[in-house]
Amino acid sequence: MPTVDVVDLNNQKVGELELADEVFGAHVNESLLYEAVRQYQAGLRSGTHKTKTRREVAGSGKKLWKQKGTGRARIGSVRSPLWRHGGTVHGPVPRDYSYQLPRKMALGALRSALSAKVRDGELKVVQAFDLADHKTKNAMHALSNVATGRTVLLVDNGENRNLSLGVRNLKGVTLMPTRDVNPFHLLGHQSVLISEAAARKFSEALAK
Numbered sequence: 001m002p003t004v005d006v007v008d009l010n011n012q013k014v015g016e017l018e019l020a021d022e023v024f025g026a027h028v029n030e031s032l033l034y035e036a037v038r039q040y041q042a043g044l045r046s047g048t049h050k051t052k053t054r055r056e057v058a059g060s061g062k063k064l065w066k067q068k069g070t071g072r073a074r075i076g077s078v079r080s081p082l083w084r085h086g087g088t089v090h091g092p093v094p095r096d097y098s099y100q101l102p103r104k105m106a107l108g109a110l111r112s113a114l115s116a117k118v119r120d121g122e123l124k125v126v127q128a129f130d131l132a133d134h135k136t137k138n139a140m141h142a143l144s145n146v147a148t149g150r151t152v153l154l155v156d157n158g159e160n161r162n163l164s165l166g167v168r169n170l171k172g173v174t175l176m177p178t179r180d181v182n183p184f185h186l187l188g189h190q191s192v193l194i195s196e197a198a199a200r201k202f203s204e205a206l207a208k
Helices: 030-044 103-119 136-146 161-167 183-187 196-206
Strands: 003-007 013-018 123-126 152-156 173-177 191-195
Touching (some): 030 103, 030 183, 103 196, 123 196, 136 161, 152 161, 152 196, 191 196
Parallel strands (some): 003 123, 152 173
């Protein structure tokens, strides 16, 4: 069972926390992480691509010349896909790219992502994100004490108004509640800061 130090916003050790081995010390399944990230990115696609078919492009439907006797190839409409400015055959149409992963795969990928961060030393448990106010300058100073790397993911259990207002304008800093954390977010940030309450919640919820 991995044991991590619990620090305050001054990066001073204030205690230790035993994390669930099934959640933070699990085998890192890279193929499962790939599938989870791919599924999340698929859901981000807008899917608004569209080409016009022959019935949607501008142009008359009148037959250009008679069928026989002209020596020219037969043609029925200027909107034919064979002609320039004609319609497109089997072109893309708006669609939804999102799909769901099986629940066991999604939970397994989240465990793998958390375990990978602990293994690489990129996850730190903070006692609480207690900021005196919502000023960005103070939030940046507090994070500079405990965070390393250019991108930081903050995970807190519940709503913290001072924290959300203080970090919302900081480039590379993302604040998320525990229920919204995805392997995509964990792997996409160099440093992960989790509140002690959020770490306990992960240990309880994902260990089942």
